[in-house]
Amino acid sequence: MKLSKEILLDMLEKMLLARAFDTPLDNLVFESKIPATVHQCIGQEGNIGTIFPLNKDDYIFTGHRSHGLLLAKGLDPKKMMAEIFGKSTGYNKGKGGSMHITAPEYGALGSNGILGYVTVLVNGPAFYSKLKKLKKVSVAYFGEGASNQGFVHEGMNLAAIWKLPTIFVLENNHYAEATAVEYACSTQDLTLRGKAYGIPSYNVDGSDILEVYNKMQEIVSNARNNKGPSLLVIDCYRYKGHQIGEPGGYRLEEEIQNYKNTKDPIIKFKKHLISLGYLDENKYLELEKRAKKIIDDAIKFADESPYPDPSETYTEVYV
Amino acid sequence: MKREITYKEAISEGLAISMRTDEDVVILGEDLVGGVGKEDDSLLDAWGGPFTVTKGFIKEFGPERIFDTPISENAFIGASIGASMIGLRPVAELMYGDFMGVCFDNFLNQAAKQRYMFGGAQKNPITIRTTYGCGWREGAHHSHVNYSLITHIPGWYVVAPSTPYDMKGCLISAIRNDNPVFVFEHRLLYDKKGAVPEGDYELEIGKGEVKKTGKDITVVAIGGMVSMAVNVASKLENENISVEVVDPIWLAPLDEELILKSVEKTGNLLVIDEDNPRCSVATDIITLVAEKGLDYIVSKIRRLNCPNTPVPFSPALEDEYMITEKKIEEAIKDVIK
Numbered sequence: 001m002k003l004s005k006e007i008l009l010d011m012l013e014k015m016l017l018a019r020a021f022d023t024p025l026d027n028l029v030f031e032s033k034i035p036a037t038v039h040q041c042i043g044q045e046g047n048i049g050t051i052f053p054l055n056k057d058d059y060i061f062t063g064h065r066s067h068g069l070l071l072a073k074g075l076d077p078k079k080m081m082a083e084i085f086g087k088s089t090g091y092n093k094g095k096g097g098s099m100h101i102t103a104p105e106y107g108a109l110g111s112n113g114i115l116g117y118v119t120v121l122v123n124g125p126a127f128y129s130k131l132k133k134l135k136k137v138s139v140a141y142f143g144e145g146a147s148n149q150g151f152v153h154e155g156m157n158l159a160a161i162w163k164l165p166t167i168f169v170l171e172n173n174h175y176a177e178a179t180a181v182e183y184a185c186s187t188q189d190l191t192l193r194g195k196a197y198g199i200p201s202y203n204v205d206g207s208d209i210l211e212v213y214n215k216m217q218e219i220v221s222n223a224r225n226n227k228g229p230s231l232l233v234i235d236c237y238r239y240k241g242h243q244i245g246e247p248g249g250y251r252l253e254e255e256i257q258n259y260k261n262t263k264d265p266i267i268k269f270k271k272h273l274i275s276l277g278y279l280d281e282n283k284y285l286e287l288e289k290r291a292k293k294i295i296d297d298a299i300k301f302a303d304e305s306p307y308p309d310p311s312e313t314y315t316e317v318y319v
Numbered sequence: 320m321k322r323e324i325t326y327k328e329a330i331s332e333g334l335a336i337s338m339r340t341d342e343d344v345v346i347l348g349e350d351l352v353g354g355v356g357k358e359d360d361s362l363l364d365a366w367g368g369p370f371t372v373t374k375g376f377i378k379e380f381g382p383e384r385i386f387d388t389p390i391s392e393n394a395f396i397g398a399s400i401g402a403s404m405i406g407l408r409p410v411a412e413l414m415y416g417d418f419m420g421v422c423f424d425n426f427l428n429q430a431a432k433q434r435y436m437f438g439g440a441q442k443n444p445i446t447i448r449t450t451y452g453c454g455w456r457e458g459a460h461h462s463h464v465n466y467s468l469i470t471h472i473p474g475w476y477v478v479a480p481s482t483p484y485d486m487k488g489c490l491i492s493a494i495r496n497d498n499p500v501f502v503f504e505h506r507l508l509y510d511k512k513g514a515v516p517e518g519d520y521e522l523e524i525g526k527g528e529v530k531k532t533g534k535d536i537t538v539v540a541i542g543g544m545v546s547m548a549v550n551v552a553s554k555l556e557n558e559n560i561s562v563e564v565v566d567p568i569w570l571a572p573l574d575e576e577l578i579l580k581s582v583e584k585t586g587n588l589l590v591i592d593e594d595n596p597r598c599s600v601a602t603d604i605i606t607l608v609a610e611k612g613l614d615y616i617v618s619k620i621r622r623l624n625c626p627n628t629p630v631p632f633s634p635a636l637e638d639e640y641m642i643t644e645k646k647i648e649e650a651i652k653d654v655i656k
Contacts, residue, residue, distance in 0.1 A: 059405075092438030102437040109404055110437065114428050120393050121429065124401015131345070131383060131407075138401075151424075154394035161389065316439040317473050319497035 003213075005278045009287075011052060011209055012273060015045040015266050016291040018068030021077060022240075024299065025084075029244045033303060035086050038098045039065040043173075043239035046205075046265030048072040049212030050139070050169050050232065053220040054107075059125040059138040061118035062111045064099035065171075065238070069141060074106045081298040087305035094308045095316070115142055116149025119168060123155055126164035130226075137223040139167040144185055145176020147193055156229070160197040165223035167216075168194060168231040171206070177242045178250040194231030206236030207263035210272070237263065321514040329483035329515050330372050330448070330504060333490035334410065336519050338380055341408060344494055347386045347395045348412030348448075352377045355387045369414050370450070370509060392422035396447070400430045400499075403445040410494055416451040416503065417463045430499040431474025444497045446490075451479075452505040452543050452593065453641055459629040462637075464593040466542075467600050469501045470570045476524060477570040479503040481545035483513035485568055488522030496524060505543035527574035529581065533563035536587035536655050539578055539604055540564055544591040544642060551647045562651060570600050578604060579612045586617035587654050593642055596624035623650045 003011075022040040029038060041047070044065070051072040054060070062069055071077060075091070083090025084098045091103050099113045109125065112118050122140035129136040146152070147170055159166040170190055174181050182188065194201030200222070204211045212234060219230040237259045241248055273279035324332070338344045351373045353366025367374025376385045388395035392413060399409035413419060419426060430443045453462040470477045476498050480486040486504070493500035530545055531552050540548035545566045552562035565581050567574050582588050588608055592601035601622035608620060623642060631637050 061401075090438070092436065092440060095438045096436045100436045102440050104404070104440055109401070110433060110441065112429075114424055117397065117424055117429065120397025120425075121401040123394065123398035124403065124407075125405050126401075127398050128402040128405055128407050151393050151397070154389075154391040155397065157389060158391055158394040158398060316435050318476075319434065319442050 007052070008273060008276075008278060011049070011213070012266075012269055012279070013287055013291065014048050014051075014072040015068075015209065015269065016288055017071050017077070017294060018045050018048060019266060020288075020291040020295040021067050021071060021080070021298070024295065026244050028299070034084055036097065037243040037245050038084060039243050040240040041065045041068045041238065043259065043264070044068065044171065044206060044236045046207050046209040046212050047169075047171055047234050047236055049209040050216045050234075052213050053217040054137070054139065057107050058136050059107045059109050059122075060141065061109055061122050061139070062141045063115045063118065063143065063146065064111060064113055065143070066101070066111050066141060067098075070101055070103075070108055070111070073108055075101070075103050075108060077294055077298040078301040081295075081302040082305050085302040085305070086307065087302055088308040088312070089301070089305040093312060095312070115146035116151040118142055119152045119155035120158075122166050122168075123159050123162075123164055126159065126166040127162065129165055130162070135224050137165045137167055137220055139169055141169045141171060143176060144170060144172040144174070144181045144190060145179070147190060148184055152193065156194060156197040156199055156231070159229040160199050163226065163228040165226070166229040167219055167223055168199070168229065170231060170233045171236055172233055173236050173238045175238070175242065175251065178246075180250070190233045191231060199229050199231050201231035201233065203233045203235065206234040207265045207268055209265055209269050322517060323512045324483055324515050325509065326483045326486055326504070326511050326513070327370065327372060327509040329487040330490060331374070332515070333487040334373065335376070335379070337410070337491055337494040338384060340519065341495070343406060344408045344410065345384050345386065346373065346376070346410045346412065347388055347399055349388055349390060349414055351385055351412060352387045368412070392418055393425065396422050396425045397429070399445050400425060400443055403443045404433070404441055408444050408446075408494060410446045410448060413447055413449040415461050416449045416465055417460050419449070419465065419468065426469060426475070426501075427472060431472045435474060442497050443499050446493045446500050446502060448502045448504060450504050450506045452507050453625065453630045453637060454507050456632065456634060456637060458632040462630040464595075464625065466501070466503045466570055467594045467598060470600055470603070471598070474499060475571055476500040477503070478568060479505070479542035479570060480568060481505075481508070481530075481540075481542055481566050483511070483515045485522060487515055488520050489568065491519065492521040492524055495521065503542060507543055508546075511546070522568075525569045525572035525574060527565060527567040527569065527577045529563060529577070530566045531562065531564040533561035534585055535561045536589060536651055537563050537565055537578070537581040537585045538589045538591060538647075538651065540566060540591040541570070541600060542593065544593055547642070547644050547647060548591055551644050551651065555648065555651065560651065560655065573604070573607070575607055575611070578607065579615075582608055582612045583615045586615055588616065588620045589650050589654050590622045591642060591647060591650075592622065592624050594624060595627055596622065597627060599624055619654055621650060621654050623647065
């Protein structure tokens, strides 16, 4: 499907925003502005292509490396940053943190710390949508590491037999914490995990946001038209560690450099847009600066926001 | 004459009324219908639930309200929790309480924590129904009493009704409440009868009841233990021992005031709890009285739990394991001697 210049540039802006959001987090953690570790998605910005075919009221369930996806879904960087800072102005009043950012008004129904679990939770809204004929789709994001949890088997089977509008997005970034996919997954063709349940399953290159977008577009359309669930496996890579402050050492620096030099999703997309004549170097720098300004403002907002009152500890356990 | 129905029939009525009065109530579980997936519908309702609680439901409510699921407790309870986030009121049946082991993340990390960790942005009006209770000669994986595990987790309401009347009213309240509620149904009570009104009624969440008044000792009994405690109390009247039987009905929230008031009156406490003793609800109630009512105690505080072992199979062993009226009587006499 041919995308307009506006949409393509919007995609680039969302990618830049994701990178601008996660880049300063290292320092903010080291300075203790952020009270604990955070998981960054730098290098995985191509995965944002899965958000563009979705409507604002479609549902997504994410894991703890999901800042970029949430920003693309429309969440406010200020309220996201404030949540990560543990401030009362955050999406979840500081009760959730980076791993649990949730904003139902954007269909972002929950970032989960139990990473495989989203593959069963996702069927709930899909089931509801099918029952009430809402034509909304429900998407679960999980990694290749989480794909080794039993939830995935149960969730895929149920989605398949009930023909739910569920979309499983498996972000294969090659490492689950410090363990390589080659070791942890019995097959390197992760689409087999969907095919085993009769679910149409596809591999895409996460460094090419348009390839990700195009396949997701097809999958979403199928789900919306009662053709059932699909699995999208995105081959991607994270430049940063599993989390800020991790010891590293489980992969060679040249492997990271090689990805940065040859498969960076932002650089590849930038070149593509320049070749289309939609972008030049100056315009790119301007967009990059704009993204950085948005995040600088978000950090300022988070920093100046108050912490929740200690009495908040006791609220919202029950309705 | 008041109408009498069984505990099991009370569950069915509570479910059916909840479904009739709110079309967002759907039920999911294994073999709730039975006979699904065949070419024609003639075999539907083959089971009507593993314990026939939902017999006939498919006929009344149709296939968009009652769903047979694969043996995938994570999948259908997870889907229920997910659907509850956006407006459905699912009632999921976990066939045996023992099976919570295969899907515990739903209970430990998801349904109960989401509202809190999302800063109130979410609610999960889900009800889990499950059976519990030993004495069925079904061994360690189909008899374990473990409501303490759920009671431990903030965010759950937990109820273990002891009579058909309580069962129906509490179940309806549970389904209509916006919080996750775990309903523990005692298998040995399923065929016990009691007076139950025909219509729609709710019972207050967190409110216990004195099932028999007395003045010498407070016996707090849970679920299946309540009727046994009442029987023993009646018997001991002949020996001039006056036993007050308190049924908390709800384990969370716990009716602390009711328990403390009774202990203040009697000065003695025995808690009967079919769960294993360590970190049990009995231990919790004893702690409550130790912290807030120790001045009331004239003799001693005791709990009566099943032993700290899995449930054995052989009748010779399970009979030893189970709490009996004889054990209750001995424990009462031990406290007030």
